Amino acid sequence: MNFSPGSILSASFLLLLFLVLSAPFLRAKQRLLIAIGFSITAVASLLAAFAGFWTLAGGVTYQLVLPLGLPDLPFHIRLDSLAGFFLVVIGLLAFFVSIYSIGYVKGFLGQRPVTSLVVFYALFIAGMLLVVLSDDAFLFLVSWEIMAASTYFLVLFEDERPENRRAAFLYLVVAHVGAIAILLSFGIMAGLATGFSGFEGYTFDAMRKTVLPSGWAAAAFLLAFFGFSAKAGVIPLHAWLPEAHPVAPSNVSALMSGVMLKTAIYGIVRVVFDIIGSFPWWWGSLVLVFGLLSAVIGILFAVMQQDLKKLLAYSSVKNIGIILISIGLAMIFSSYQLKPLAALALLAGLYHALNHAMYKGLLFMGAGAVIHATHERNMENLGGLIRFLPWTSVLFLIGCISISSLPPFNGFVSEWLTFQAFLLSPSLNTPILKLLIPLGAALLALSSALAAAAFVKAFGITFLGHRRGPDQGRVHEVNWPMRIGMTMAAISCLMLGVLPTYVIKWMDPIAEKLTGATIAHSASGFGWMWLTPIAHERASYSAPVAFAGILVVVIVTYVLLHTRPGAIRRAPLWDCGFEKITDRMQYTAASFSMPLRRIFGFLFAVHEEVKQAPPGRHPAFPESFTYQLRVRDRFWGWLYKPVIDASFWVSRMVGRLQQGRIQVYLIYSFVTIIVLLLFV
Amino acid sequence: MKIHPFLIEMVQIAVLLFAAPLFAGWVKMVKCWSQGRTAPSLFQPVRDIRKLLSKDVVLAENASWIFRFTPYLVFGVTVLAGGIIPIISTDLPLAATADVIALVALFAIARFFTALAGMDIGTAFGGMGSSREMTIASLAEPAMLMAIFAVSLASKSTSLSQMVLVVSQGYSILQPSLAFALLAFILIALAETGRVPVDNPATHLELTMIHEAMVLEYSGRHLALIEWAKMMKLFLFVVLGISAFFPWGIAVNDDLAGILAAPAYLVMKLGLAAVGLVLIETGLAKMRIFRVTEFLGSAFLFATLGMLSFFILE
């Protein structure tokens, strides 16, 4: 057997397949199942990541036609630089999460059987890998549906809770609406490739070769953008995301937020840059506008959350927004033939996708650790955990710093590159774009500053201060597999932050292929330590120097100040002379975000109510008050409620849709696809 | 005669460490005069730092490592930032470490940890300070970016050394975009350094504090580092303004004459900047916290107008 990315990948898929098939036989030995199952997924993921890395580093493209699929419609596989990159994104995080899962899923032992979790988890990873690999519309949609269906069941894992059932159903509806849009988009492209006469156009290769008339191209783009946006949780199609991600088991949330959203990004990049290829500037503007909208509104929602996992889920909306901003910029630059700039923007976006996978995975794993230890997701009932969970707290903090885009961690690098792309927008010679795009940069700055606020809140309320809330039982640090999984993610956050020039050099083939320009040469033109996207006179950033510089000053200061044996005396908190201090006397999560809630309140449906008890008492001597705060998504009422109501009605009519057997669901999907393909 | 850049870098950091408290003392002095009071000595802040350094630390019982680590980090970040901003010369080995955007992010990491330290001990005041600080920071950030954008249009760069080079070579403050950007920068700097219309560094009222509320529980050497870093931050923002808008006098090629003349220019410009700062602080009351939105909104407006007027008028 020759050793190539293709063969490594095959091994990875075989492992996953083996796991799916053998898991039911291990049903009786749950503990063993967890250990073996997640070890297998870990190995499979690592193999996939390795294959991807190799592909990208080698700069080679592999294509394969599988003897599978429907008659006359064989599956096409293609492993190129873009696919390789996403294989790394998916595989790497799936590897970390799988190791984490070995420890995490043990928490369910004794509560419920985890066989389905293991099976669907493996299917989920396989689905994501296949999405990235598929080279025809048919396989793409099949794997897309595998991914969607397996996550549907994963969200439904703890199905006794009504919120899980609700979230899963909502997810299913949105995923399906999105899938149909994608299907239609492929339909248009495939149809035009062969003049609406046969099926031959269904391969991406055929689509690539076709030059679409501008109207049809726009329609295909809009449909694809809509479909992928629904998957990625782009505002206003985001509402399912903060419902579904938090209720899934945390290892699944980590994958859903960390990498499943990225498959949609992959889809957009694939369709726009690879399959369609040339496009007018307004496509990019559209992507940019929705990206900005998602970035700002997503993070504002995140700041408002009191539920730790919901906060993380909303921040994924923001990060997807940032990736879309870069892609939008790349599209605009590309449409004006500013190739190096397009390359810069595109790489910034993809880099951010990789970074987001790492830190969002890390943060969801951290949130999982907190829930594992405390059985509590509501931050108002958490606090002071830094003393009980020293490992988790440090790792979670690294995630928070990274996601707040602070140097020297990875989030900053990709956002900084995006800013640099923005700063180059004056080279466009369309006055209106020149004037408007900088405002986008300001919105991006707003969203990243808000992210810092959101994660100061997330870390500060959860881990610092005193324990809050009624249940103050003892908590323990989580087990080793969980710590190792998180630690590896944290280390990759640091490495991706400190060594950006190498990452960019590695990613350069993607830019070359999709935009026709490279930036690695100029980016490391000043030496590997300095990241200089254009030229070092223009802008430069050196994470290694910053990191080392801060470290040196901190150490020197510390040593100098400790030459004198100064004592540290521990004393009770300053209580203003009032001795009876309680844990109610510390800031709360809702309070932390109150100023932002006031300032940006017009974007939300904020409802506050103070009631005096007993009612009718003179205000000078009340007995107590009750306060209630509800912050709701305005989009919910405008957009979703009608759709949900309608689809509930439809599902009641269809009746058996909800019965929850995967086969039925898959058949249903296949039929839909085939009918639509025929129709097109 | 050439002087080695590393030497200049060392000198610059030394200047930063010792000039910052003196500058704080000078601001205090001018302020006292403007209010008709007798001023404390110029060296009072230095003495304060020395006194704090020699005192023991009293730590809250539940303070975690974050609380103890933060002063060192804040100090370290600020010193590093001081090595990047051209104070007396543009030829600095550290200059390429960060452009303006990265510099802002360096300050942001100090703020991030200060806010966490405020929440670490779990008091109402600490959390309140953190919440306010993060709110104001998130409003200041877009304005700051717009100001950077406006300035970078003229110099085609976000690297500070490059900005100094371009602006000092004939580019004049008469340029509308720079004038607007300067206006925006002043407002942002007031907010970022916690000066009067936004925050009151001299207050003792816990309920109204922003920065002070976060660091209320610090003592001894920790407090000394925090205070010192705060003075340096003020100094650096003033110097940043000087570098970006009034760079004349900063040595652009490393000959001895230029470098020796640079401190004289610097002292003069700092002296004037302090007077300007005091005029603002004496003439204005602290604004209500939700008015800061409008304050920073107008900073954003100025910066945007600066950016627009670059395209429209230049």
Place this chain on the structure above:
Amino acid sequence: MSRLKDIVVAALGKDVKPDDTLSPASVISLFIPREQFAEATKALKNEYALLAAEWATDETSFSRGFGIYACFRKEMEYLIVRTSAPVDDPTFPSLTKKFAAAFRFERQIQSLMGVTAIGNPDSRPWIKHEDWPADAWPLRKSFDASKPLPRVPGEYQWIRVKGEGIYEIPVGPVHAGIIEPGHFRFQAMGEDVINLEEKLGYVHKGIEKRFESLSWHEASRLAGRVSGDSTVAHSLAYCRAVEALTGSPVPDRAMWLRALFLERERIANHLGDLGAICNDVAFAFLLYQFSRLREIVLRANLKLFGHRLLMDRVVPGGVAANIDAAGIQAIHQELDWLAREFERLVLIYDENSSVEDRVRDTGVLKPEQARDLCVVGYVARASGLNLDCRIHQPFPPYDRISVNVPVLVSGDVHARAWVRVEEVRESMRIIREVLNTLPEGGIMNPLSDPGPDRAGFAAVEGWRGETLYWVQSGPKGEINRCMVRDPSSLNWLGLEQCIHGNIVPDFPVCNKSFNQSYSGHDL
């Protein structure tokens, strides 16, 4: 004739008796049976009378059990309504249904005298610390103040706001600035204050108890120390109450000099407050300038009258400091200068829009609330209540001076500051009038002997507002009870209410605009 008396008589008929035993010359007093105590107040409320004070006395030495008194005010007159409770059933009907302001008075009566107001919804101790033994009632004659009390851990039931995300801010009793001790408990959501509760009593010194062991003259020194910043108002009110009780006349010149002291005290304190208000919005320039003016006024006090704050210058029977022609000349000159400087600073205050933005619409105490809580002084006058004893119950020499006090209706911090500005202007005018018409003659008369079981009442408009004293002589002509009611006792209620709906960082400036006394309240 008295309208208030007519109202009560009309409402209750023949049950009402004029209070013969205790009839201070300065006020009309009625005795009402205990059961009808609350009913009488209903009639008064309907006629828009305001509650001025409520207190209890231990009258066991006259074998009358406990006396419960409520003092009402309407326009030109005061009315004291009295009832009594036997020792074995120390209760009385609460007035809180009609007069919300009564609830703290009644808590105070309950805590310190052990007489319970039936129907008061709030039974927590007030002024008395929760760690005191529950049955220690310091104002009862049986209480021995010389022995230390054991500490019994108790818990104070705070008003809580239930709901997720609410936090509490405990502020005080030890503050960062040099101010008196008091505890403020905020229930807040972020910056929004949902409820503010005050807990005072940290300077409970037992002043009312201490009065009872002093001679009439010594007590005047104690009255001057009840609240240091309004020493003139307190000693003047005490002296006038004692003079009313004993029927001692006061020389004309002394009366005018008392007005002089009172107005100088007002100017000095208002100047200080104006500066402090500006400082709390970080406008330090005016703090230092106003403080400078205040300091110059205080130094002139020291030079002319021998004490910066004019402490102990008002004594029973007259005053202890005189002024000569040179002094009058000096004050005139000082006022010329002061007026000029003051107007300059006021112009700065008025024209600075950043200050204006902070003080306007901040901490609004609406006129209805002000009336409901019966607040007094500049707090009342900034909220549309035209209350000033210098006009409405003028005591000499104000019956011969026309006083024009400003009344504003906005009730915000600015209104309270601006009332002070106008009052400073008015006080400067009054001082000039006093100096121009100062009659010649002696400054002190001897005090006549007080008879047993008499009472005296006086109301004086101090700088902070109406200051009430009610003194009662015991069987041997000693002090049996000295009730002190500083304006703060009522105005603290206003602070709690005006903060609703404001943001946390506006509290200091609201508090400063009230600037109530802790010492005068805690006693």
Place this chain on the structure above:
Amino acid sequence: MSTQLAAQINSLLAAFILLTAFAMLAQRKKLAILHLFAWQGLFLSVSTAIVGFVAKSHHLYISSLLTLTLKVVVLPYILHVLIRKLKIRKEIEAVVNVPTTMLIGIALVIFSYHLTAPIRELSTLVTRSTLAVALATVMLGLLMMITRRHAVTQIIGFLAMENGLFFAATSATYGMPLVVELGVALDILIAAFIFGIFFFHINTTFDSLDVDQMARLKEED
């Protein structure tokens, strides 16, 4: 003074004119708006003089002087007296959502840039680049008239609009003929007087200068 420097200064003045227009839009106090208006007049007057110098058309000096007397001295003085007489000096006007108004203002600037871009291409004058600012000033004046409810601020908005027109004239064609300018100046002066008298009448009749009051009057008719 070189033409280059003059153009530079003129740009800066244009920027200041734009700035004052925005500041007026955001200001809540009438007196402050009036002061801003006077400043705008001053910038305009200096700018006119500079354009006069560059274009060597001396009648612009007269226009500059005219602007100075009329818009910096006479009109602000009249309005000042008016504001004082009407006792609305300290009145705070409710301004609808300042940030939104500002954003609309920025959009208007971008719009006018877009609108004048073709002219900019064709024109050869030193002042061509200020045309966009002039147009923006007109629109911001209009916006101010729309967002304000008080008659005095509306009239200031109107006058600011007129400033913009005047500026547009100088920047597009080096100024209108002197006769026209004199005529316009006279018109404005007379208009201001009439407005003044008119305000007194509304004020004495309705005890308020709130324009909504007049609308109410109409409804009742």
